[in-house]
């Protein structure tokens with residue numbers, strides 16, 4: 001099979017994890033970009049990255065790259081591409097454009113030009129234009145323009161890869177599944193250690209940790225991919241990838257516990273849990289995090305903290321102070337990883353973080369902080 005030029009999109013801070021996932025899937029010529037990883041590989045590599053990556057948001061395949069100096073130029077060069085290699089007249093399609101360019105300052109206008117060019121390509125041959133569809137199109141086309149360099153790509157994932165299929169119920173501030181999987185990996189979680197999320201919301205961190213511990217590829221949860229609609233889709237190849245992933249599952253039991261003060265969240269977690277047998281051993285409890293304790297001598301806490309008043313937490317600084325106290329007194333011997341976009345409130349934790357990492361949540365700057373929790377001797381310090 002010939003080598004395809006591929007790009008895996010991700011969140012800032014997770015590029016190295018995605019690069020390793022691509023390497024594991026057989027990708028070559030891997031390069032780290034901003035919020036993306038570029039690589040080369042055949043169809044199998046493209047299918048495998050889609051099926052197994054935990055932190056990639058989408059995998060794009062380059063169709064053509066060219067230079068255009070005007071909207072007409074973009075139209076002509078797009079129309080010159082043989083689109084019947086990529087889709088059929090009776091398939092629906094969508095165009096999504098991102099532009100960093102003075103010539104093409106309006107991404108919607110550039111997308112419109114590409115849409116017309118593709119539709120006209122088909123009209124010239126068949127006398128009919130294929131239909132555009134915004135929701136659930138058969139074929140998703142992306143246009144990236146940087147100055148006058150235009151790249152047309154097909155989105156091989158279809159629906160974003162964070163849509164694993166298990167999370168039917170969520171609260172007001174659910175964490176993205178790819179971000180949760182990234183944070184679990186950054187925390188160096190080991191399946192043999194207990195993991196507690198004391199503000200678990202809809203349970204994303206624990207669900208992703210469970211999949212990681214059992215080495216369950218996200219694709220095994222049964223979602224579909226955009227490439228399944230493509231011409232020349234190789235269903236046997238996808239079956240082989242599924243069967244390889246099935247054989248790689250580790251049958252370990254995990255100690256994963258989630259707590260939330262909101263009873264509705266715990267009901268949502270239990271509902272989401274029922275969507276896959278892999279989640280069987282995760283436990284969820286309604287509790288104020290201030291009352292959460294452990295009998296274990298060591299383990300890991302990972303929590304995505306409430307960050308604003310939408311989450312009805314009362315005095316946020318007070319809550320963060322109490323989180324610091326709870327971690328110190330109830331979890332000696334644990335590593336605590338707290339994630340929040342409220343940097344001011346994080347200063348109220350009152351323990352000195354041993355690591356700070358900038359990440360993003362919904363496009364907003366956020367911080368992941370590690371706290372090593374010791375028994376008695378080490379006194380809490382105010383963090384800066």
Ligand SMILES: C[S@@+](CC[C@H](N)C(=O)[O-])C[C@H]1O[C@@H](n2cnc3c(N)ncnc32)[C@H](O)[C@@H]1O
Pocket residue numbers: 170171173174175176198199200201202203204205259260261262265287288289290304305306307311313319
């Ligand atoms: C940012 S959300 C967590 C989102 C979660 N990671 C997810 O993916 O759905 C923070 C959660 O903290 C919970 N919370 C707020 N105050 C709490 C407290 N005192 N004890 C336990 N949970 C609390 C909220 O109910 C909310 O579900």
